[in-house]
Amino acid sequence: MKKYNVAVVGATGLVGGTILKVLEGRNFPIENIYFLSSKKSAGNSISFKNNKYIVEELDENSFDKSLDFVFFAAGGQVSERFAKTAANSGAVVIDNSSVFRMEKDVPLIVPEVNPKKAFDNHGIIANPNCSTIQSILPLKPLHDRFKIRRVIYSTYQAVSGSGMGGIRDLEEGEMKFYPHQIRSNTLPHIDSFLDNGYTKEEMKMINETKKILNDDSIKVTATTVRVPVKNCHSVSINLEFEEPFEMDQVYKVLESFPGVKIKDDVKNNVYPMPLDVSGSDDVYVGRIRRDFSVDNGLNIWTVADNIRKGAATNAVQIAELLINKH
Secondary structure, three states: OOOEEEEEEOOOOHHHHHHHHHHHHOOOOEEEEEEEEOOOOOOOEEEEOOEEEEOEEOOOOOOOOOOOEEEEOOOHHHHHHHHHHHHHOOOEEEEOOOOOOOOOOOOEOOOOOOHHHHHOOOOEEEOOOHHHHHHHHHHHHHHHHHOEEEEEEEEEEOHHHHOHHHHHHHHHOOOOOOOOOOOOOOEOOOOOEOOOOOEHHHHHHHHHHHHHHOOOOOEEEEEEEEOOOOOOEEEEEEEEEOOOOOHHHHHHHHHOOOOEEEOOEHHHOEOOOHHHHOOOOOEEEEEEEEEOOOOOEEEEEEEEOOOHHHHHHHHHHHHHHHHHOO
16 A cells, blocks of 8 residues: 655644544554644654654745645644645645635535545645534535525534633633633634624634535524533534425435434433544434424534544545545
């Protein structure tokens, strides 16, 4: 099997560190691997596959070496500055930031949903927003079968989505990262507010849903909320379809789609919860029920590990798509 030269930018961060675990756990075929980070973290050692590596400082010359894949997990400013340099060096960049997601010539990929689009890249592939990823998995087969007319997202997002700063605020009960206390509280405020009253996070979900499903006719709205949960995002999704449906059809459609797991036995209090889902690479769906307030309406509840499937695992799966073609 061919092996590949890989670099991880932001290797010492929460998502970057999880990318390493996923690469190792899925036995990604690696020839050489390089860990790149800020000056502050450079010089630290990282263990990968029982070997020790020294973290290198990211600079303009970091991509002079031969690289096949570069995973960016260091935030938008770093991606904006270095991603195109890495792509121009001949590597395929898989970027976790929002910088390139809505650019026309940059594919926005969830491998189970739109894998063919990954090959139509010009050196950069964008990883979608974490909440979008876990929502789009059940939406894709439902859209294919019944055609979605409208989506209403209400998210319950864990503090790990904010990185270590959010986790510290929750665990220490302080107010250093968020504008308000997160412990024993909820914040209807993720990312910055825009002039239209929505947050950037909400607009990401709205715009990315349409791009991934390749359908601008779908009406989408969202309210995104930070909750005092350490890991795993939950999303309540209200759907209105063009076509009528039977509930057994809905279950059948969801059960047959890769990456989706049904956990829905309300008589026994069985439904997806963050405590049960953390560490998994699947999207769990429950509370599946008809919305009687509209024609062809449906409610579903999804929970997924936002650091794994919502970021690191999805990124590695994109790279796997590309190597498995050959």
